[in-house]
Structures are given as C-alpha cells and as structure tokens.
Amino acid sequence: MIQHKYIDGICLGGGIGAAALVIWLLLFGRQVIPAATAAPGYVSRLFDESRVHTIDIRVEDWGAFVARAEEKEYVPCTVEIDGTEFYQVGLRAKGSNSLRLIGEYGLSRYSMVLEFDHYLEGGNYYGLDKLSLDTSFQDNSYLKAYLAYDMMDFMGVPAPLCSYTWVTVNGTDWGLFLATEEPEEAFARRNFGAEYGQLYKPDYRSLSAENADVALRYIDDDPDSYPNLFDNARFSPTEEDKKRLIAALKTLSTGENLETAVDVDQVLRYFTVQVFVMNWDSYLGHTGHNYFLYEQDGIISILPWDYNLAFGTYALGMPNPIRDPNIIINYPINTPAEGSVMLNRPLYHNLMQNETYFQRYHAYFDQLLSDYFESGRFETLVRQVEKRIAPYAEQDPTAFCSAQDHRQAVDTLVELCLLRADSIRGQLDGTIPATLREQEERPGVGVDASAVALEDLGDFDDLRAAREKQEAALEAVLSEAGN
Structure with a gap:
C-alpha cells in the first residue's frame, strides 16, 4: 500500500489532470495525433529522395541465396537501414x-524483396510492410523506373515511393539499387485511407x-474464370x-456507363504516362501484365509497376521487336499498340471510343508536355538525380555497365524523352501522324531520332x-564471410 502524507492530493490532482487531458484531446487532438491516413514514418525516412540511403543485408549463406534465387523462396535476414536494425525480415529474389x-x-545481381512481416x-x-530493391536490369541509366514513377505522381496517379540506396551484403559492397515501396497494405493505406479496397497484380501463367482476365476482359460471372486475377490478389478477396x-469488368466490356465501373480520370492519366x-x-503490350488493379466500391483503376524495360527497350515476347528509334520515338499516341492487342485491352480501347474521354486524354498529354517537359x-530533375547517384554508379561492384556507359545512358x-515530347506535341497539333494507319499513309513524317542509340540504355551485350565483375563481387562477399 502506498503511504504518502499528500497521497489524497496527488490522486485528486492526477484525476483532474487526466480529465483535462481527455478533454484537450477531444478538442484539439487531431492537430497532434496522426490520422490513420497521414503520411507514415517510412515516407520521410527511407523514401527521403534528397540523399542515397544505405541498406545492409545480413544473411547466413549469401552463396546459397544467389544459387537458389530463381526459386524465389524466402530466407530470414537482418536488415540495417540507415543505421537502424530490423530482425527476422523475409528476403527473396524477384522478377520474371x-x-x-x-x-x-551466370550473373548474381538480382532484384530483391524485403518483407518485414513475413x-x-x-x-x-x-x-x-514490404519493399523491393530494383537492380536496374537493362537500365544503364538507373533512371527508368524512377522517372516513370515520378511522372505518374506528377500526373496525380497513385504510384509507389522510391529512392536510391547503396546496398551491402554482410558489410561488403553490393551496389546501387532503387528501393521501391511494394503495393500492399501500407501502400493502400497511404494512398486510399484506412478503409481501402482490394488490390490485385494480374499476371499470366x-x-x-x-x-x-489479365487483359481485363469480361469472360462470365464465375470467379473461377479469372484465376490470373483472384489468385494474385494482394489481400484475401x-x-x-x-x-x-x-x-x-462486365460494364467495361459494354463500353457504356463506364464511370459507374471505372475511375475514368485516373485511368486516363495513367495511360498518358504509360504511352x-x-x-x-x-x-498495352503483348504480355498485358506488369500493372496493379485497384477496386473499391465497384470502381476499378490501374496503377503503375515495373519500368526497367520502358522507353522503347522492350523486346521479350514480341514477334518483331522494334529497333528503329524513329519508329519508337514517333510511336502514335492514339493507337499505342497493334490492332489485335488494342481490341483485347478494353480498359484502354473502350475508353478511347468515348469522344469526351479521348479529348481529355489529349488534354492530359498537353499538361504533361507543358508542365513536365x-x-x-x-531536365532539372534528371541532372539533380544524376549528380546524386554518380559517385555510387562509378563504384558499383555489380553494375551491368561501366561508369562511362552509365553517363552515356x-x-x-x-x-530520347525530349524527342518523344516533341513528337507527341506534333501529334497533338496534327503535324505528325497519331495513329498507325496515318503513319503508313505518311511514312517518314516525324521527329528525326536517327542519332539516338537505344542500345545505350541497356542491352544483352551488357x-x-x-559476368566477370559480378563474379568478383560475389567472391568478395563470400570471402569476407569466410573470415
């Protein structure tokens, strides 16, 4: 039993103080207690873009992890981010x-996933809850994904946060990676609030x-007909x-009353950047994947993901890969895919059949060109980021390219981007063909991009x-572990 000659006064004062605190919180608490939808702590920490961060991955057997990377199985690790340690984090390789x-x-520089609640x-x-470390595969500039997400954010599309980080493995240098917020619970809460909807990552088998289903075509009313959607749900639907x-999807397939099923404005903004x-x-490609689908209250929208093969450098899976920079940089904004693909992509095609939406799509291009390019x-953004990451790119022990190749990229x-902006400006004002058919009728009309060497952005030769460089870096990690 507590004995104090002033105990009654203390208790009375404590009670009054507690009551006053409750009243104060009720009246003013919203000013100091973050709401569930307020910016979480990770936004101003790892995703502070003003500097290059540090991540040390401590794993028991790095050699075994690399050797079994293609199995994409999780292993436990300790992660130190900017000096703060996190234990029992799930680590796996990522990609397709x-x-x-x-x-x-025979390389060892894989993109990776760190899952804190695995x-x-x-x-x-x-x-x-989860972040990925993008290896910049076939991206000698280290900038493709960063720029694509920045453009999406600029146009008001919910996009993953990202920042550059210097990765070490068991204290030994491994390279410059792009840390990216994985779209899961934290992403959904940050962008859509505590009562967020469903999130899917459609992918083909x-x-x-x-x-x-990956193309978002209506099949029938049976959920079993959509395995590539529902089996790839981020939350349990x-x-x-x-x-x-x-x-x-059924409403989308009709092309009518689309605003009852689609967040039209958000989707148009997304396709502006995507194109x-x-x-x-x-x-909009042959695979039809690499995007996230968000649904809330029966309204769907599309979210950005995976841009290492953007800016005209994708060739995998295409029957006749486009190599001519004049074709790529002048690629038409009104028919950004072959007819057989377009007709099977209702989220783009059916919206563009509506004249109001079509004109809004053009207006968003004008906004992107005027305000961003x-x-x-x-250019200011690119040169700022280039200056920030240059020292790290120069000493990257597992880089897919040399420091000179990075600068060239x-x-x-x-x-490439400035020429693409010039071409789209011409397409908007009618001086450059904006459809594949018009380009066939007016061959050779467009900006001259013949001086652009697309392979400088990243190619299979890189x-x-x-291989030799990455073998040496792997050996350095393993040797240090042996000591």
Missing part, C-alpha cells in the same frame, strides 16, 4: 524474365494462353469482392560483359 536471364547469363506478425519498417470486380514512356512490357522540370535517356 529478368530473373531468368540473370541466371542464364516471419514476424506485424513486423514493419516504420509502417512499411503462360504466354501461350489467352489470358483474357471475399465472394462479394469478386462479384464487384466481375461486375465492373509516353513506350512501355510494352505492360497492359517543356517547362524544364524534367543518362544523356541518351534525356535526348549482361555478357558484367
């Missing part, structure tokens, strides 16, 4: 074609299959969730040349 090709070329329920990095999504960056490893914002990407 990039994962396969890195293995085929082994520990509720585990997180200041509110973030086989390229030879029809994959109608209920039967009602499935019915709502199927109903939205600008010429990303054919995407919904023609204003000088784009940055300059090439800048030139993979062959990187």
Whole structure:
C-alpha cells in the first residue's frame, strides 16, 4: 500500500489532470495525433529522395541465396537501414524474365524483396510492410523506373515511393539499387485511407494462353474464370469482392456507363504516362501484365509497376521487336499498340471510343508536355538525380555497365524523352501522324531520332560483359564471410 502524507492530493490532482487531458484531446487532438491516413514514418525516412540511403543485408549463406534465387523462396535476414536494425525480415529474389536471364547469363545481381512481416506478425519498417530493391536490369541509366514513377505522381496517379540506396551484403559492397515501396497494405493505406479496397497484380501463367482476365476482359460471372486475377490478389478477396470486380469488368466490356465501373480520370492519366514512356512490357503490350488493379466500391483503376524495360527497350515476347528509334520515338499516341492487342485491352480501347474521354486524354498529354517537359522540370530533375547517384554508379561492384556507359545512358535517356515530347506535341497539333494507319499513309513524317542509340540504355551485350565483375563481387562477399 502506498503511504504518502499528500497521497489524497496527488490522486485528486492526477484525476483532474487526466480529465483535462481527455478533454484537450477531444478538442484539439487531431492537430497532434496522426490520422490513420497521414503520411507514415517510412515516407520521410527511407523514401527521403534528397540523399542515397544505405541498406545492409545480413544473411547466413549469401552463396546459397544467389544459387537458389530463381526459386524465389524466402530466407530470414537482418536488415540495417540507415543505421537502424530490423530482425527476422523475409528476403527473396524477384522478377520474371529478368530473373531468368540473370541466371542464364551466370550473373548474381538480382532484384530483391524485403518483407518485414513475413516471419514476424506485424513486423514493419516504420509502417512499411514490404519493399523491393530494383537492380536496374537493362537500365544503364538507373533512371527508368524512377522517372516513370515520378511522372505518374506528377500526373496525380497513385504510384509507389522510391529512392536510391547503396546496398551491402554482410558489410561488403553490393551496389546501387532503387528501393521501391511494394503495393500492399501500407501502400493502400497511404494512398486510399484506412478503409481501402482490394488490390490485385494480374499476371499470366503462360504466354501461350489467352489470358483474357489479365487483359481485363469480361469472360462470365464465375470467379473461377479469372484465376490470373483472384489468385494474385494482394489481400484475401471475399465472394462479394469478386462479384464487384466481375461486375465492373462486365460494364467495361459494354463500353457504356463506364464511370459507374471505372475511375475514368485516373485511368486516363495513367495511360498518358504509360504511352509516353513506350512501355510494352505492360497492359498495352503483348504480355498485358506488369500493372496493379485497384477496386473499391465497384470502381476499378490501374496503377503503375515495373519500368526497367520502358522507353522503347522492350523486346521479350514480341514477334518483331522494334529497333528503329524513329519508329519508337514517333510511336502514335492514339493507337499505342497493334490492332489485335488494342481490341483485347478494353480498359484502354473502350475508353478511347468515348469522344469526351479521348479529348481529355489529349488534354492530359498537353499538361504533361507543358508542365513536365517543356517547362524544364524534367531536365532539372534528371541532372539533380544524376549528380546524386554518380559517385555510387562509378563504384558499383555489380553494375551491368561501366561508369562511362552509365553517363552515356543518362544523356541518351534525356535526348530520347525530349524527342518523344516533341513528337507527341506534333501529334497533338496534327503535324505528325497519331495513329498507325496515318503513319503508313505518311511514312517518314516525324521527329528525326536517327542519332539516338537505344542500345545505350541497356542491352544483352551488357549482361555478357558484367559476368566477370559480378563474379568478383560475389567472391568478395563470400570471402569476407569466410573470415
């Protein structure tokens, strides 16, 4: 029993103080207690873009992890981010074609996933449940994904946060990676609030299959007809969730009353950027994947993902890959894919059949060109980021290219984007053909891009040349572990 001659006064004072605190919080608490939708702690930490961050991955057997990377199985690790340690974090390699090709070329620099709640329920990095480390595969500039996400954000499309980080493995240098917020619970909460909807990452099981669900085509009312959607849900969808999504796809298929099923404005903004960056490893490409689908209250929208093969450098899976920079940089904005692909991509095609939406799509292109490119914002941003990451790119022990190749790739990407902006400006004002048919009727009309060497952005020759360097970096990690 507590004995104090002033105990009654203390208790009374404590009670009054507690009551006052409750009243104060009720009246003013919203000013100091972050709401569930307020910016979580990870936004101002790892995703502070003003500097290059540090991540040390401590794993028991790095050699075994690299050797079994293509299995994409998780292993536990300790992660130190900017000096703060996190234990029992799930680590695995990520990717599809990039994962396969890195293995085929005998390389070891894989993109990776760090999942903080894989082994520990509720585990997180200041509110973030999962992040990925992008290896910049076939991207000698290290800038493709960064720029694509920045453009999406600029146009008001919910996009993953990203920042550059210097990765070490068990204290030994491994390279410069792009840390990216993975779209899961934290991403959904940050962008859509505590009562967020359903999130899917549609993906094909086989390229030879029809994959109608990946293309967001309505098949029938049976959820079992959409395995590439529902088997790739980020959250566990209920039967009602499935019915709502199927109903939205059914409405989309009709081309009528689209605003009852589609967040039209957001989707148009997304396609504006998507078409600008010429990303054919995407919904508008032959594979039709590499995007996220968000649904809430029966309204669907599309979210950006995976841009290492953007800016005209995608060739995997295409029957006749486009190599001519004049064709790529002048690629038409009104028919950004072949007819057989366009007709099977209702989220783009059916919206563009509506004249009001079509004109809004053009208006968003005008906004992107005027405010992002023609204003000088784009070049300023690129040169700022280039200066920030240059020292790290120069000493990257597992880089797919040399420091000189990196500098050349940055300059090439800048030139490509500015020429692409000039071409689209011409397409908007009618001086350059804006459809594939018009281009056939007026061959050779467009900006002259013959001086652009697309292979400077990253090619298969770089993979062959990187093998010796990456073998040495792997050996350095393993040797240090042996000591």
